[in-house]
Amino acid sequence: MTWVGAPVPRTQDRRMLLGRGKFTGDLDRxxxxxxxxxxxxxxxxxxxxxxxxxxxxxxxxxxxxxxxxLGDPALLAVLxxxxxxxxxxxxxxxxxxxxxGEPVAVVLAEDPYTAEDAIELVDVDWSPQPVxxxxxxxxxxxxxxxxxxxPGNCLVDLTMFDDERxxxxxxxxxxxxxxxxxxxxxxxxxxxxxxxLAEWDERDQQVVMHVSTQVPHQVRSAxxxxxxxxxxxxxxxxxxxxxxxxxKCVAGREEVTLAGIAMRLRRPVRWVEDRQENLTASFxxxxxxxxxxxxxxxxxxxxxxxxxIDCDVGAYSAFPFTxxxxxxxxxxxxxxxxxxxxxxxRGRAIATxxxxxxxxxxxxxxxxxxxxERVMEKAARELGLDPLAVRRRNMIGPGEFPYTGCNGxxxxxxxxxxxxxxxxxxxxxxxxxGERDRLRAAGLLAGIGYSCFSERTAYGTPTMSQRRMRMTPxxxxxxxxxxxxxxxxxxxxxxxxxxxxxxxxAQIVADRLGVHPRxxxxxxxxxxLASYGWGTWGSRSIVIGGGAARRAADGVAAxxxxxxxxxxxxxxxxxxxxxxxxxxxxxxxAAVPLSELARIVYFQAHQLPEGLRYGLEARESFDxxxxxxxxxxAVLVAIxxxxxxxxxxxxxxxxxxxxxxxxVIVDGQVRGGxxxxxxAALLExxxxxxxxxxxxxxxxxxxAPTAAEICPIEIxxxxxxxxxxxxxxxxxxxxxxxxxxxxVLNAVNxxxxxxxxxxxxxxxxxxxxxxxxxxGNPG
Amino acid sequence: xxxxxxxxxRVNGREHELAVESRRTLADMLRHDLGYxxxxxGCEHGICGACTVLVNGEPARACLMxxxxxxxxxxxxxxxxxxxxxxxxxxxxxxxRHGLQCGFCTPGFLMLAEGYLAExxxxxxxxxxxxxxxxxxxxxxxxxxRCTGYQGIVEAVLDTARQRLAREAR
Numbered sequence: 037m038t039w040v041g042a043p044v045p046r047t048q049d050r051r052m053l054l055g056r057g058k059f060t061g062d063l064d065r066x067x068x069x070x071x072x073x074x075x076x077x078x079x080x081x082x083x084x085x086x087x088x089x090x091x092x093x094x095x096x097x098x099x100x101x102x103x104x105x106l107g108d109p110a111l112l113a114v115l116x117x118x119x120x121x122x123x124x125x126x127x128x129x130x131x132x133x134x135x136x137g138e139p140v141a142v143v144l145a146e147d148p149y150t151a152e153d154a155i156e157l158v159d160v161d162w163s164p165q166p167v168x169x170x171x172x173x174x175x176x177x178x179x180x181x182x183x184x185x186x187p188g189n190c191l192v193d194l195t196m197f198d199d200e201r202x203x204x205x206x207x208x209x210x211x212x213x214x215x216x217x218x219x220x221x222x223x224x225x226x227x228x229x230x231x232x233l234a235e236w237d238e239r240d241q242q243v244v245m246h247v248s249t250q251v252p253h254q255v256r257s258a259x260x261x262x263x264x265x266x267x268x269x270x271x272x273x274x275x276x277x278x279x280x281x282x283x284k285c286v287a288g289r290e291e292v293t294l295a296g297i298a299m300r301l302r303r304p305v306r307w308v309e310d311r312q313e314n315l316t317a318s319f320x321x322x323x324x325x326x327x328x329x330x331x332x333x334x335x336x337x338x339x340x341x342x343x344x345i346d347c348d349v350g351a352y353s354a355f356p357f358t359x360x361x362x363x364x365x366x367x368x369x370x371x372x373x374x375x376x377x378x379x380x381x382r383g384r385a386i387a388t389x390x391x392x393x394x395x396x397x398x399x400x401x402x403x404x405x406x407x408x409e410r411v412m413e414k415a416a417r418e419l420g421l422d423p424l425a426v427r428r429r430n431m432i433g434p435g436e437f438p439y440t441g442c443n444g445x446x447x448x449x450x451x452x453x454x455x456x457x458x459x460x461x462x463x464x465x466x467x468x469x470g471e472r473d474r475l476r477a478a479g480l481l482a483g484i485g486y487s488c489f490s491e492r493t494a495y496g497t498p499t500m501s502q503r504r505m506r507m508t509p510x511x512x513x514x515x516x517x518x519x520x521x522x523x524x525x526x527x528x529x530x531x532x533x534x535x536x537x538x539x540x541x542a543q544i545v546a547d548r549l550g551v552h553p554r555x556x557x558x559x560x561x562x563x564x565l566a567s568y569g570w571g572t573w574g575s576r577s578i579v580i581g582g583g584a585a586r587r588a589a590d591g592v593a594a595x596x597x598x599x600x601x602x603x604x605x606x607x608x609x610x611x612x613x614x615x616x617x618x619x620x621x622x623x624x625x626a627a628v629p630l631s632e633l634a635r636i637v638y639f640q641a642h643q644l645p646e647g648l649r650y651g652l653e654a655r656e657s658f659d660x661x662x663x664x665x666x667x668x669x670a671v672l673v674a675i676x677x678x679x680x681x682x683x684x685x686x687x688x689x690x691x692x693x694x695x696x697x698x699x700v701i702v703d704g705q706v707r708g709g710x711x712x713x714x715x716a717a718l719l720e721x722x723x724x725x726x727x728x729x730x731x732x733x734x735x736x737x738x739x740a741p742t743a744a745e746i747c748p749i750e751i752x753x754x755x756x757x758x759x760x761x762x763x764x765x766x767x768x769x770x771x772x773x774x775x776x777x778x779x780v781l782n783a784v785n786x787x788x789x790x791x792x793x794x795x796x797x798x799x800x801x802x803x804x805x806x807x808x809x810x811x812g813n814p815g
Numbered sequence: 816x817x818x819x820x821x822x823x824x825r826v827n828g829r830e831h832e833l834a835v836e837s838r839r840t841l842a843d844m845l846r847h848d849l850g851y852x853x854x855x856x857g858c859e860h861g862i863c864g865a866c867t868v869l870v871n872g873e874p875a876r877a878c879l880m881x882x883x884x885x886x887x888x889x890x891x892x893x894x895x896x897x898x899x900x901x902x903x904x905x906x907x908x909x910x911x912r913h914g915l916q917c918g919f920c921t922p923g924f925l926m927l928a929e930g931y932l933a934e935x936x937x938x939x940x941x942x943x944x945x946x947x948x949x950x951x952x953x954x955x956x957x958x959x960x961r962c963t964g965y966q967g968i969v970e971a972v973l974d975t976a977r978q979r980l981a982r983e984a985r
Contacts, residue, residue, distance in 0.1 A: 053918075226919075228855070
């Protein structure tokens with residue numbers, strides 16, 4: 037048997053269930069100081085002066101810092117393109133604030149209550165300035181400028197593709213669909229907010245940081261760059277991390293600031309973000325507008341696609357991705373699974389006086405899938421065709437893989453048509469159409485919606501380098517070492533935070549070495565233990581980190597075979613590793629326990645020839661171009677026309693992420709992702725008023741979904757292995773979130789068909805339903 | 816001038832006597848004065864339920880109570896659920912049903928579910944029918960989880976309710 041594919045129970049469950057998880061906020065240090073940040077109440081203001089002395093007079097307050105006190109440290113995320121405007125991200129405001137919640141000073145006290153009291157006393161002389169808090173305001177003539185380097189508030193303006201045939205195609209096409217599709221600003225909302233503990237280690241002459249992060253090495257690089265110290269002077273450890281969803285795949289100003297303070301004070305300093313800070317002063321995402329035109333032939337074939345994509349990225353570029361991550365992904369990947377022959381896309385990042393953005397789960401794919409799936413529906417309606425038939429006519433079909441699209445992307449083998457066929461079949465067999473009819477007969481509006489999409493995952497440097505980031509991520513490195521007791525330690529630069537990597541990596545490595553996953557221990561989230569790596573985001577870890585671990589495990593397996601061959605007087609090619617033993621193929625009698633091989637290698641090195649002595653260890657990297665998972669989602673919604681309430685009644689996912697390492701974990705990722713996507717479609721929105729004041733600073737206002745807003749989610753698996761990954765697995769951490777908004781919005785539109793209104797924005801709220809039903813203007 | 820009170824509180828059956836500032840929340844007192852860091856804080860305004868503990872057997876948001884209000888009370892936290900190193904039936908069901916991913920919200924859900932199951936048992940008696948999926952879903956809706964989509968949590972609580980009913984019936 038193999039461990040890959042088995043529902044191996046997660047090793048981390050036990051400590052979490054016993055209340056023995058160790059999250060950053062759980063760590064106590066004697067003499068630690070607690071940080072509280074003074075934050076801007078204004079969306080735009082000059083900071084004329086800051087007086088921390090009244091705070092310093094409070095008993096229990098030990099120190100306070102402004103930017104000037106720390107040498108005006110800032111982070112600079114750069115895209116090496118002429119169309120990109122680099123703007124520094126000050127750790128603490130340097131004379132100017134650009135969003136409510138921007139940190140301007142920090143107070144350190146013996147307990148957090150005192151620190152919070154004291155920040156109230158810091159005297160800041162603000163000079164408020166005009167505010168731009170929306171795409172329209174920021175791009176208006178004479179708009180106030182968020183960054184002095186960026187006239188017109190445009191931080192990046194890239195026309196990625198511009199097929200000159202398009203004008204002719206639009207002029208002659210039998211049908212041209214136009215649409216404006218909008219998506220609301222979202223908060224990633226991990227249940228554990230951000231947190232950091234930084235302390236100076238005198239013996240190692242090093243600042244040691246525990247940070248709730250997805251990217252320990254990038255936090256280390258951020259500290260090194262902000263304070264001008266060598267990277268080895270910083271050790272970043274991610275202990276248990278309570279979710280991230282992209283919020284923690286960028287360096288936070290607060291955690292980097294804490295490192296600088298710990299180096300100065302030589303005392304442990306800690307900070308735990310509260311939920312208000314998390315909702316207003318961390319990072320957001322997904323606020324986008326697409327103005328699209330699509331040309332279709334009479335038979336439903338798409339002939340051309342043109343899109344103007346604007347992303348409201350807030351005030352700053354997050355480190356290291358830059359604010360271009362959303363518009364670049366959107367403009368590059370918009371065609372998705374459809375064969376678009378002619379394409380034009382312009383992507384812009386527009387600065388506003390709002391919190392900066394980070395790559396929240398899905399990044400731009402929930403939106404671009406939303407756009408394409410609305411376009412397919414609209415084209416079908418315009419042409420009098422079946423919407424699923426229009427999709428089938430345009431999607432990359434069986435036998436067409438690998439397919440290179442007009443966007444230059446090569447799609448590895450997937451099951452786009454098969455997943456739609458299967459979803460439609462299940463929906464029919466499960467009686468959804470009949471249920472929709474019954475709901476309608478009972479006086480509700482009811483509809484069924486589909487979305488078909490692929491999920492580009494595991495972006496290695498061959499793909500990432502096309503973005504031209506100064507810090508280009510993509511590869512990862514693993515070491516595998518068998519210790520003298522015959523057990524295995526794996527290190528990785530990826531950094532799981534709830535995905536169960538301790539278990540899935542162990543499954544991959546166990547198969548290569550012929551041991552039990554219990555004998556494989558994953559060490560991650562520690563920059564002093566692992567080779568430089570890029571953390572966990574972009575559905576990269578199991579493909580890239582797991583691929584590197586598999587390669588390194590193969591290296592150790594080769595060493596074990598050589599040692600066994602030497603001892604058993606056989607050829608290494610005839611040695612099999614299985615069940616904790618090394619045996620000779622076809623000879624049951626000759627076998628040695630792996631623990632005995634390990635003992636000899638470490639403790640009886642002299643018995644072995646020179647090349648086999650001194651350890652069982654390998655280090656390997658993996659850097660793939662990327663691989664595409666795919667799925668089809670179907671959803672049945674019911675809408676109460678009186679209240680406008682939209683309820684999700686049934687949800688089906690047919691998904692294909694190649695080789696499934698652990699089916700239980702895959703299903704959990706899908707269900708969690710779908711729930712976030714449904715919430716993006718119906719509930720969640722970070723709101724700002726025109727003055728840039730947040731309207732969703734608590735969980736009373738930012739509506740995260742509860743169990744009552746989601747229904748059981750049925751999952752069906754297809755398995756098309758990837759030729760682009762070591763294990764055949766494809767990444768799959770984001771697909772649920774990517775596919776759900778489009779399926780839900782299509783279902784809502786199906787339910788609302790009689791109104792004649794097309795709803796093309798998310799979230800769709802009860803008042804949008806009311807407006808649409810009363811002939812008003814939705815959105 | 817700090818306003819400090821001497822209180823006695825029983826946590827997971829163990830007596831503690833401590834001086835606590837009047838404004839200190841029960842959650843901070845449990846976590847940082849007494850070391851029960853299994854109770855987590857997700858919002859500090861009573862919505863997410865990550866800090867749910869049992870006070871005299873009933874679920875309570877530890878972020879919305881002051882430590883001094885627990886004077887003389889009986890508090891149960893996640894650390895008290897297991898029998899030594901053996902997971903309780905509810906804890907085991909969470910693992911079996913994949914009711915947790917990052918694990919941060921998990922202690923709150925466990926305590927919420929313990930409170931609910933105990934209350935239901937006391938209310939209905941052993942002879943009553945098992946709860947519906949919908950009933951469990953509404954209970955689970957008291958707390959927030961960002962990872963799982965709730966399905967594994969709902970199934971774990973339902974499984975445990977069924978097992979406990981079956982055990983009572985024997």
